[in-house]
Amino acid sequence: MRPMLATLTETVPAGPEWVHEVKWDGMRILAEAKGGGLTLTSRSGRDVTVAFPELVPLADLYDDMLLDGEVVSFADGRPSFAALADRMHVADARKAARAAVARPVTFVVFDVVRLLGQDLTAQPWSARRALLEQLDLEGPRWQVPATHDDGEGLLAATAEQGLEGIVSKRRSSPYSPGRRSPDWLKRPHRDTLSVVVGGWRPETGGNRLGAVLVGRPGDGGWEFVGRVGAGLAGRAGASLLTRLRPLERADSPFVSPVPREDAVGTIWVEPEVVLDVASLGRGGGGRLRQPSHQRVRTDLTAADLMETSDG
Structure with missing residues (x-):
């Protein structure tokens, strides 16, 4: 059995039919x-x-x-x-x-x-x-x-305490194994997405990881959504590079074009490693704005990400 999943929301539902955690x-x-x-x-x-x-x-x-x-x-x-x-x-x-x-x-x-x-x-x-x-x-x-009846109050309290956010659940909802349900809504304090790594770029003049090229599920495959460099210094970058090196391939795994300024010098990899990245949302062309690496999602596979279309 797979667990029931929550749907991302920007607003906290209100009313007696909802409860919040x-x-x-x-x-x-x-x-x-x-x-x-x-x-x-x-x-x-x-x-x-x-x-x-x-x-x-x-x-x-x-x-x-x-x-x-x-x-x-x-x-x-x-x-x-x-x-x-x-x-x-x-x-x-x-x-x-x-x-x-x-x-x-x-x-x-x-x-x-x-x-x-x-x-x-x-x-x-x-x-x-x-x-x-x-x-x-x-x-x-x-x-x-x-559990809490006041969703907005809980959202404010979790922000003050530095917690991740809240999940709102419809009181009448059944448990739907493996399904991302609108009866469970998650509202994180940061705009975080799960993305798949399709390539990496070394630091200028070195062999250490400087940035990764990432994608999201799209029509027919992985859509390129940007380059992530923030948050990859030190051990985080070294650990990620260890995961990526065995996955190298000759060409881009993205179905959408990768701009030349991103593609030049990139070492392409099989789209298997999933990351969480925080950003300021999407900008022109659907690219992530000021993305930063948060963590490797070892509990989430690329196939899971493609199936749910939301990490």
């Missing part, structure tokens, strides 16, 4: 407890159970339960995706156990999809939420966050 800057996870065991699955369908051993005791709470939520790493009381990034790809159980002690994560649970053999996806959000609150899931490494 904090948007956590973490890793989306489906947690399945069954027969005394626990399986953690990422948004892309990858089994990441070994990476988060501190969540294994969830399996002892109920014989059969499927939860939806975010694995979050808190630093100084705030979610830190940079801190979480060190945990996401740990495949060695001993290394994961050490990391769980040094930098434990918290599973922020916001939905229950199945309980004791009963499929709850057809139930309205309000019924699922009432059941979730009855499960007594407050624990050392997991929690059920509060």
Whole structure:
């Protein structure tokens, strides 16, 4: 099963039919407890159970339960995706156990999809939420966050606290696995898009990564939307370059023309690596305005991005 996805919105819906939650800057996870065991699955369908051993005791709470939520790493009381990034790809159980002690994560649970053999996806959000609150899931490494009736107030509060944004949910909405639904609306504080990397340019006079050429889903393939250089200094650029080098190809993967000033000196790559970039929206020709690299989306594949057309 894939998790239900939220649709990007510029306005916060109001009225009694909507409820609002904090948007956590973490890793989306489906947690399945069954027969005394626990399986953690990422948004892309990858089994990441070994990476988060501190969540294994969830399996002892109920014989059969499927939860939806975010694995979050808190630093100084705030979610830190940079801190979480060190945990996401740990495949060695001993290394994961050490990391769980040094930098434990918290599973922020916001939905229950199945309980004791009963499929709850057809139930309205309000019924699922009432059941979730009855499960007594407050624990050392997991929690059920509060919900709020005042969306605009929550948006302002999360901005003051430096949080990512909010998600608004229609109280009557069923759970639609793998679907991007207008019944869930996300309103981040920054205009962030997921993009695919189609090429990279070295720094002037050097071999280090200076910028990447990125694209978004379009008619017939990937549409070029700009060049991203900000946010790629130091370790971020070096780590990204390690991912890109094995993907080199002879020609551009974009279906739309790439301006000569961007194409010259570019090393083209297979469009497989997905990034989140922040920008000031789109400018002429659909290009991102002042884009900056935020993070590599290891939980999101290029195929996922093409299917949803919104990261």
